Amino acid sequence: MISRRLLLSAALPALIAFSSVPASAETLKVVASFTVLADVVSQVGGDHVNVTSLVGPNGDPHEFEPSPADAKHLKTAQLTFVSGEGLEGWMDRLISASGYKGTPVTVSDGIKTRTMEEDGETVTDPHVWNSPVNVKVWVANIEKALSAANPADAGIFKANAERYTKTLDALDAYAHSKFDTIPDDRRKVLTSHDAFGYFGREYNVSFLAPLGMSTETEASAADVAKLIEQIKAEHVKSYFFENSNDPRLVRQVARATGAQPGGELYVESLSDAKGPAPTYEKMFRYNVDQIAAAMAKSS
Incomplete structure (x- = not known):
């Protein structure tokens, strides 16, 4: 009996302390x-x-x-x-x-x-x-x-x-460290649609694209022809396609201009867990590395 009382008296403070801890908030x-x-x-x-x-x-x-x-x-x-x-x-x-x-x-x-x-x-x-x-x-x-x-x-x-x-x-x-040393006339790439405007504004990179801001738009033959001439005039050397949309049009433009493939970019969607861009941090670093490598190669 005494031993049970001693055990109870020893456990009581811990029970009181436990009960006073607020329950964790609901997820x-x-x-x-x-x-x-x-x-x-x-x-x-x-x-x-x-x-x-x-x-x-x-x-x-x-x-x-x-x-x-x-x-x-x-x-x-x-x-x-x-x-x-x-x-x-x-x-x-x-x-x-x-x-x-x-x-x-x-x-x-x-x-x-x-x-x-x-x-x-x-x-x-x-x-x-x-x-x-x-x-x-x-x-x-x-x-x-x-x-x-x-x-x-x-x-x-x-x-x-x-x-x-x-x-x-x-x-x-990290992005500034990659781009700031590249000459301005080499900071130009071709992508599927106009989704890198803020990236370009921040790091002084020019992105040319056959489609507008939405992949739901369609490029006219005249727009594509104008873009091809611009790419030739500005000596854009690299093109990228995007993980979340059809690459056929950008490849068509690239064939007409001689631009070389730089790889795949993750623009408005992460990859799955096994891909190279399962988080925003990894996605951004991956895109920076791909674009900077293509620019360095063309230089």
């Missing part, structure tokens, strides 16, 4: 529109978010067609993130079809966007993530939204955001 069920954004949300949310990407690896967010499974994911989400600037043209239809009651968080709010003329109209370039400087704005917006949805874990989200912001600063410095 947020989150939906992101495409893989690049889903990875950044995961970096900020850590173990306290469960993120589903509507557009899967190697998928094209411009031409995405939501499925009933996507509607189910969205309806049950506690928080939804989109990039915005016209990228997810299908999202309003999906929200209506799914019965989702929330309002998606637009993570690109606050970014200094770029515009261009396309088919006689001024359009905003939605591909903001191809500059890690812009992704820092994403991170701030994501942290704010997660903290509002789950105040108990706000400190964790802040620490994760600060850590990942340092990663983005390192990516920016």
Whole structure:
């Protein structure tokens, strides 16, 4: 009897201490529109978010067609993130079809966007993530939204955001280290569509493309002929195709100009886990390495 009392008295303080520890906050069920954004949300949310990407690896967010499974994911989400600037043209239809009651968080709010003329109209370039400087704005917006949805874990989200912001600063410095020594007249490449505008603005690289900002557009024969002449005149030596869209047109232009293949770029979609770009950090470094290597070769 005495031994049992001693054991109980010894265990009681530990039981009291255990019961006083607050229960861990509920893991947020989150939906992101495409893989690049889903990875950044995961970096900020850590173990306290469960993120589903509507557009899967190697998928094209411009031409995405939501499925009933996507509607189910969205309806049950506690928080939804989109990039915005016209990228997810299908999202309003999906929200209506799914019965989702929330309002998606637009993570690109606050970014200094770029515009261009396309088919006689001024359009905003939605591909903001191809500059890690812009992704820092994403991170701030994501942290704010997660903290509002789950105040108990706000400190964790802040620490994760600060850590990942340092990663983005390192990516920016890495890109400058690769491109700043390359002569300006060699910083030109051919890609499938105009998705590298922010990358080009940040690192003074010129990207020429037969398609506009969306892969849903079609290039006319006159536009292709004009591009071919421009590539010849500017002595563009390398071309790249993209993991998420059809490479046939860019290869046709390359054959007409003599541009040499530089490889595959990951522009608006991550690879699967076995590919070279399963995270945003790896995707950006991979693209920088591919483009810089092609420029160095042409020099």
